[in-house]
Every structure is written in structure tokens, then in C-alpha cells.
Amino acid sequence: MPVELRDADDAAIAAAGEHLREGRLVAFPTETVYGLGADATNERAVASIFEAKGRPTFNPLIVHVVELAEAKRHVLFTAKAILLAEAFWPGGITLVLPRLPTSPLSLLVSAGLNTAAIRVPAHPIAQKLLKATGRPIAAPSANASGEISPTRAAHVMASLGHAETLAMVLDGGPCVLGLESTVIGFPNAGPTLLRPGAVARGEIEAVIGQALLDADAASGEAGRSSPGQLASHYAPRANIRLNVSAPRDDEIWLGFGSNQKSAAFNLSPSGDLTEAAANLFAMLRAIDDAADGRNIAVAPVPREGLGEAINDRLARAAAPR
Ligand code: TXA
Ligand code: MG
Numbered sequence: 001m002p003v004e005l006r007d008a009d010d011a012a013i014a015a016a017g018e019h020l021r022e023g024r025l026v027a028f029p030t031e032t033v034y035g036l037g038a039d040a041t042n043e044r045a046v047a048s049i050f051e052a053k054g055r056p057t058f059n060p061l062i063v064h065v066v067e068l069a070e071a072k073r074h075v076l077f078t079a080k081a082i083l084l085a086e087a088f089w090p091g092g093i094t095l096v097l098p099r100l101p102t103s104p105l106s107l108l109v110s111a112g113l114n115t116a117a118i119r120v121p122a123h124p125i126a127q128k129l130l131k132a133t134g135r136p137i138a139a140p141s142a143n144a145s146g147e148i149s150p151t152r153a154a155h156v157m158a159s160l161g162h163a164e165t166l167a168m169v170l171d172g173g174p175c176v177l178g179l180e181s182t183v184i185g186f187p188n189a190g191p192t193l194l195r196p197g198a199v200a201r202g203e204i205e206a207v208i209g210q211a212l213l214d215a216d217a218a219s220g221e222a223g224r225s226s227p228g229q230l231a232s233h234y235a236p237r238a239n240i241r242l243n244v245s246a247p248r249d250d251e252i253w254l255g256f257g258s259n260q261k262s263a264a265f266n267l268s269p270s271g272d273l274t275e276a277a278a279n280l281f282a283m284l285r286a287i288d289d290a291a292d293g294r295n296i297a298v299a300p301v302p303r304e305g306l307g308e309a310i311n312d313r314l315a316r317a318a319a320p321r
Helices: 010-021 043-053 079-088 124-133 153-160 201-208 220-224 273-291 307-318
Strands: 004-007 025-028 035-039 062-064 093-098 115-119 166-171 182-185 192-195 251-255 295-298
Touching: 004 010, 010 025, 010 035, 010 124, 010 166, 025 043, 025 124, 025 153, 035 043, 035 062, 035 124, 079 093, 079 201, 153 166, 153 273, 182 201, 251 273, 273 295, 273 307
Parallel strands: 004 166, 025 166, 062 115, 093 182, 251 295
Antiparallel strands: 025 035, 093 115, 182 192
């Protein structure tokens, strides 16, 4: 059956909830990126996520729940984790915490780890879908493995429109944040930034009153617990050169800021990192299509605030493969 693309009205959301309860996949908008959702308590349904994405390994997936009280049924919260949940949920932060033995979550969502990654999404369609389904929803970004995360329903259709197990794509328009959630782990060494994302490091540090450890600098425990950090995860087809202030004639330029009028594409002409984050994936796709054999040269993007996550995604896109 072909994948059904529907505007996310109440009837479509009810039908999507039914698909999920019956073990089929549904792609849906969140405030960060579109997710490829499955009933997180149904192991087969979760497995079909990996199959549809063609992931090379079983990376652990993010489990979406309707509210903090539901999250507490699945994982054990530390005091700092509670502070973060209260400050940022619903929203773009994911907490990796020890699974409770009584949790009905599929084991595959954790890819063999004794932790699970949980988040409460803010997007009203994601919230309605969780309520209609009545189950936690496991959802990685709704793109085939190695492709750029989708921020529009059309991106999902282009990447996964032929996946047999995907029943429906709910169209909720473009994602406002356009960057995946920030993933925080809580190994013994202390709160650790496992993946930079939509919520900036400084905002998180202000809430917990301490600096976040970095995944690679933290103990082996933290390093081991973030196997999803594939170097070439965000990968356009063209070769990419970073931190370029003067592109060569044979390159197509992805600019940032006001003094780059000659750039064919600009992440934010006004130099606004939030705008750049929202544009990032859609613009990488567009410039990759326009490159036509040329290399992409990317202007320097400052590393402050959301710039850390943007630079992380750009480095992955540029990684040799
Ligand atoms: O914004 C987002 O987070 C989107 C939307 C759909 O919610 N989802 C998303 O999921 O980006 P995914 O599967 O593409 O990324 C999951 C990230 C990976 O970096 C993975 O390694 C990490 O979360 N992760 C998940 N479970 C983990 C665990 N138990 N331990 C450590 N890292 C985990
Ligand atoms: Mg992804």
C-alpha cells in the first residue's frame, strides 16, 4: 500500500493513532524535526523503524510521552533530571535515564542498553497523537539512515515514501525549531551533553547550576551510552568544506550573515542562529540538489548558543565517508 499523506486534522490523527496501536508506523511533526513513530511497547513495530530507515546498527531511539508523570513509569529520574524536565518539557530536550524493570517499553528502543531516552514533545499534533494512541511512541527522525533530518512532510515522503511499514505521514507544516532535541545523559560522572540540539548548553547549565560534561570527555560509561553518534549521519551527496570565508570559483557557497551577499544560499542573512537552525536541513538539501557535482563551501558559523549544534551537524555533513 502506498504511504498516505494527510493534513493532520482530528480525523487523520485518530486514524494515525489506530495505525500505531496496530503496529504500523506513522510519521508526524514535532517542534524539532519529523519523527518516524511506532508503538514503543511493541517490539516488532520498533524493529520496523530500523528496517524502514535502513539503519546500519540498532541505535537506541527516543521515546515520546505525553507528560512527565508518564515518563516516570518508564525511567528512574535523578533530582537534576527532574529539574530539567520541569524547566524544558514539553520541548526540545531528551533525557537518558535508567529503565525501570516494570516498564513495558520495548528492549529494542534501548538497543541493548539499560537506559532509555525520553522526551515530552511540545508540538500540538504530537501531543494529540500521543493521546489518541494511548501509548508511548518511539520515534527517530523520519529519514532514511545517513540522510538529513526532515523538517517538512514532503521531506519524509521523499525519503521514506516507499517504506512498506509506513502507513501514514501527518502533515503539520514546517518544524519551528528545525534541529533535533538536545540529548542529556546522567552517568555517575555527572550530567553529560550526549548530543547538542534545539536547547542550548547554556540554558541547561543555568537550570542545573553546573557545567555539562562532554560525551567524549566523560567516563567510558557516557561514551558507551551514545552509540548513535555516527560520524556521517547528516550526509548530503556533495563534498563539503567548512569555515570558508572566500569560496573557490568551482564551489557553491552556503553563507551565514550579512556580508555574504554573493552566497547562493544563506542560513541567515541577519546572522540569527535560531533562523539558521530552522533553515539548516532544508537548505542543505536545496544546496545539495543545486550543487550538481560542485563542492559546497560553508561560511563560518559562530559556536555560541545554537551555533554549537549547527556546527556539530555541519561537521557530520562534511565527515569523510
Ligand atoms: O528531536 C528529536 O530528538 C527527534 C524527534 C523526532 O523527537 N528524534 C531524533 O531521534 O532525533 P534519533 O533516533 O534520530 O536520535 C536519537 C539520539 C541519538 O543520538 C541516540 O544515540 C540518542 O538519542 N539516544 C537514544 N537513546 C539513547 C540511550 N539509551 N543512551 C544514549 N543515547 C541515546
Ligand atoms: Mg536522526
